[in-house]
Amino acid sequence: MKILSIETSCDETAAAIVSKDPRENFVKVLSNVIASSLSYHSKTGGIVPEVAAREQLKYIIPVIKKAMEDGKCETKNLDAIAVTVGPGLIGSLLVGIETAKTLAYLWKKPIVPVNHLLGHIYANWLTTNNKRPATILFPAIALIVSGGHTDLVLLKNHKEFKWIGGTLDDAAGEAFDKIGRLLNLSYPGGPAIEKASIRGMEGRFTFPRPMIGSKDFNFSFSGLKAAVAREVIKLKKLDKQQVADISKATQNSIIEVLVRKTLKAAKKYDVKSILLGGGVASNEKLKKELLVNCLKLRVKFFAPAKNLCTDNAAMIGAYAAFNYKPIPLKNITADPQLYLV
Numbered sequence: 001m002k003i004l005s006i007e008t009s010c011d012e013t014a015a016a017i018v019s020k021d022p023r024e025n026f027v028k029v030l031s032n033v034i035a036s037s038l039s040y041h042s043k044t045g046g047i048v049p050e051v052a053a054r055e056q057l058k059y060i061i062p063v064i065k066k067a068m069e070d071g072k073c074e075t076k077n078l079d080a081i082a083v084t085v086g087p088g089l090i091g092s093l094l095v096g097i098e099t100a101k102t103l104a105y106l107w108k109k110p111i112v113p114v115n116h117l118l119g120h121i122y123a124n125w126l127t128t129n130n131k132r133p134a135t136i137l138f139p140a141i142a143l144i145v146s147g148g149h150t151d152l153v154l155l156k157n158h159k160e161f162k163w164i165g166g167t168l169d170d171a172a173g174e175a176f177d178k179i180g181r182l183l184n185l186s187y188p189g190g191p192a193i194e195k196a197s198i199r200g201m202e203g204r205f206t207f208p209r210p211m212i213g214s215k216d217f218n219f220s221f222s223g224l225k226a227a228v229a230r231e232v233i234k235l236k237k238l239d240k241q242q243v244a245d246i247s248k249a250t251q252n253s254i255i256e257v258l259v260r261k262t263l264k265a266a267k268k269y270d271v272k273s274i275l276l277g278g279g280v281a282s283n284e285k286l287k288k289e290l291l292v293n294c295l296k297l298r299v300k301f302f303a304p305a306k307n308l309c310t311d312n313a314a315m316i317g318a319y320a321a322f323n324y325k326p327i328p329l330k331n332i333t334a335d336p337q338l339y340l341v
Contacts, residue, residue: 165217200248
């Protein structure tokens with residue numbers, strides 16, 4: 001099965017061609033093209049929805065053409081089109097959805113709606129070469145961690161998902177971004193804080209680990225953001241070492257909470273695999289901490305390749321390949337608030 005997948009939930013304009021053999025338990029990436037408007041949003045320190053949608057209107061057709069060319073795929077070889085329908089920015093979602101619906105009508109192809117969050121989970125089933133990846137065993141716990149979401153999901157199999165916890169306020173990636181702004185670091189804040197933390201010294205600052213001891217699997221990062229803000233105000237003018245030290249302490253706090261809650265869920269549900277997904281999944285310290293603890297638990301750990309952690313269309317195609325449920329064109333609509341519960 002060959003699928004053209006389209007992703008425009010936020011500021012990226014992405015299209016991919018993926019292929020799945022029904023006998024295999026993975027999805028091949030034949031092409032994966034992304035056009036980003038990050039250069040615009042870096043100037044404002046965050047995403048401006050109208051700007052993102054305008055850029056996507058400009059790039060959506062060229063990106064799809066490039067994905068088809070790179071994937072050496074003609075329309076006659078396509079079996080279906082998959083598209084992100086939510087959650088996300090309404091203007092951005094509509095660019096991808098209306099384009100996908102138009103192509104599906106013109107090419108007479110079935111269309112599969114995909115939840116963006118589930119796409120991040122399914123990035124773990126992608127392979128960009130002919131090498132067979134390790135088999136993901138069920139049940140599994142997935143930690144989705146990005147600028148807009150921080151969620152724990154229990155996967156019993158490819159058809160059964162259960163949301164077991166998430167953030168009550170700021171997402172982990174959002175906390176990184178906002179704290180990055182407080183420290184006058186570049187946008188997005190996650191990679192900037194990770195880079196600055198390398199020069200940081202342990203113990204110079206200590207910030208709270210919100211809800212780390214709660215009995216549930218929920219998260220909260222607004223208190224951490226406020227604690228860092230108070231420290232920055234108290235120091236008035238930060239030198240480079242202080243920025244590095246605060247970055248290190250911030251990263252330590254966020255990662256400790258993420259890891260502790262994920263392991264707690266893994267033990268409760270007696271899972272065989274832990275999956276990581278979302279933009280923050282590219283953080284090396286987070287991956288290392290989860291890997292070390294998974295080895296202790298004798299649980300398999302999976303994280304996508306770095307270029308598949310951030311928003312991309314290949315992950316949307318991966319979900320559609322495993323959960324092929326086409327629906328009528330008239331029923332494909334954007335749902336900015338779409339969630340997992």
